Amino acid sequence: MTGITTTDLVKRFEDVTAVGGVDLNVKDGEFLVLVGPSGCGKSTTLRLLAGLESPTKGSIEIADEVVTTVSPAARDVAMVFQNYALYPHMTARENMTFGLGTATDFTDDEVAERVADAAEILDIEDLLDRTPSALxxxxxxxxxxxxxxxxxxxVFLMDEPLSNLDAxxxxxxxAELAELHEQLRTTTLYVTHDQVEAMTLxxxxxVMYDGEIQQVAPPQRxxxxxxxRFVAEFIGSPGMNTVEGVLERRGDSVHVTWGENSVPLPSPVSDSVTSHAGDxxxxxxxxxxxSQEMNGPLSMDVTVTEPLGDSLLTRGTVGDTEMEVSLPPRSAVEVGDVLSLTADPERLHLFDPEAGGAFYHSAENVASESTDQPAHEAQWNTT
Incomplete structure (x- = not known):
């Protein structure tokens, strides 16, 4: 069983905490993607796993063995870097085999067979005698x-390996990486800032932010x-609209209101939510x-339209808050228009305005199906 486990992993550079107590469990044969904005600590976490950095605190286990102080060469991991890290004077074949004979007990024939197998899998058999400048x-x-x-x-460790390629x-x-993993099933930790890569691979x-893991879950979850709230706004292109309002009870219904705009929550709403009416x-x-709806409860003043082919992304203000709506591609909407909108009642989310934790998802069937525990329990603040 080849999994990866980190426990309270911390890395400080003088007075800067790059990784702040990360607990992570990568399952045997899993492809886990670590995603987050630049500077969040994801590449540092990967370098700690590879042994290229020493942790300030915490432990690292690979294949049920503690490797926190083990040298990189003895960890049985292979790292793929963002900048490829190929020797410019060596051929592709020489780059692939550099150090392999001295670091292992492989014979020359075994090395040649491994290169041939890898080249066939990656479709680079005709490139093995070229130098990087010719690739x-x-x-x-x-x-x-x-x-x-x-x-x-x-274990494979991959640090933004596709970021230097065109779109x-x-x-x-x-697609090729996904096929490769399906074929090999090698435990893989893949770092990226690109959420599309994260969701598809x-x-x-x-999701990592400011040195901490915010949530670990399957992509759709x-x-x-x-x-x-950070995960909501970071995941998705564009991210989730968020607006601060007041939870208001109107008879048997509950609404979130801001300015003259109001969104009703689908009934019934649990007592744990309604008890905070007025907060x-x-x-x-x-x-x-x-979506657009005549006499909808939300009014948007359109400021930007972005035709995307399969949709028309429309940006505007709802009250004093900027929001975005994805409309059908040939919608007759122009800058300066006022749109009447409604929100799907089964796709609403509520977050604590202070701690940022989610405490309500109206699609209760989705929430109840999850076996993943969020990194931060929602803490309600009424201040």
Missing amino acids: SGGEQQRVAIGRALVRDPE KLRVQMR GDRVA LYDAPAT RVVLGVRPEDL
């Missing part, structure tokens, strides 16, 4: 992945029931869960 970015990345493959490691090639390489996705809350609703 495209995508080909160089395949060689870098091949170098990891020939070592047949227990079309990234899509192609994402990961069996599960861990992450999208449907974000554990924190501030943050309402979340995704752009695709807003």
Whole structure:
């Protein structure tokens, strides 16, 4: 069983805490993606796992063995870097095998067989005698992945390996990485700032912010029931609309109101929510869960329209809050229009305005199906 477990993993650089107590469990054979904005600590976490950095505190286990102080060469992991890290004077073949003979007990024939197998899997058999300067970015990345493959490691660690590729090639390489993992089932931790990569590649996705894990969940769960306001706004393109309002009880119904705008929550609403009527809350609703409706409860003043082919992304203000709505592609909407909108009652989310934790998702069937526990329990503040 080749899993990865970190316990209270901390890394400080003088007075800066890059990783602040990360508890992470990557299952045997899993493809787990660590995603977050630049500077959140995800690459540092990967370097700690690889042994390229020493933790200030905490422990690391790989394949049920504590490797916190074990050298990188003895951890049986292979790392793929963002910049490929190929030797420019060596051929692709030499790059893939560099150090392999001295670091292992493989014979020359075994090394040659491993290179041939990796080259066939990655479709680079005709490129093995070329130097990096004679290879495209995508080909160089395949060689870098091949170098990891020939070592047949227990764990793959990948640090933004597609970020230097153009958009079309990234899509192609994402598909190839997914196929490669399906074929090999090697435990993989993949770091990226690109949420599309995270959502399409990961069996599960861990969202990191300010050195801490915010939530770990399957991609759809992450999208449907974000554990924190940060996850809600970060995951999705564009992210979830969030607006601060007041929870208001009107007879048997409960609304979130701000200014002259009001969104009703679907009935029935639990006592744990209604007991906080009059308190501030943050309402979340995704752009695709807003739609035009005559005499709808929300009024948007349109400031920007962005035709995307399959939809018309429309940005505007609802009260004093900027929001986005995804409309059908040929909607007759122009800057300066006033749209009447309604929110899908089954796709509403409420967050604590202070702690940021989610405490309500109207799609209760989605929330009840999750077995993942959010990193932060919602703490209600009434101040």
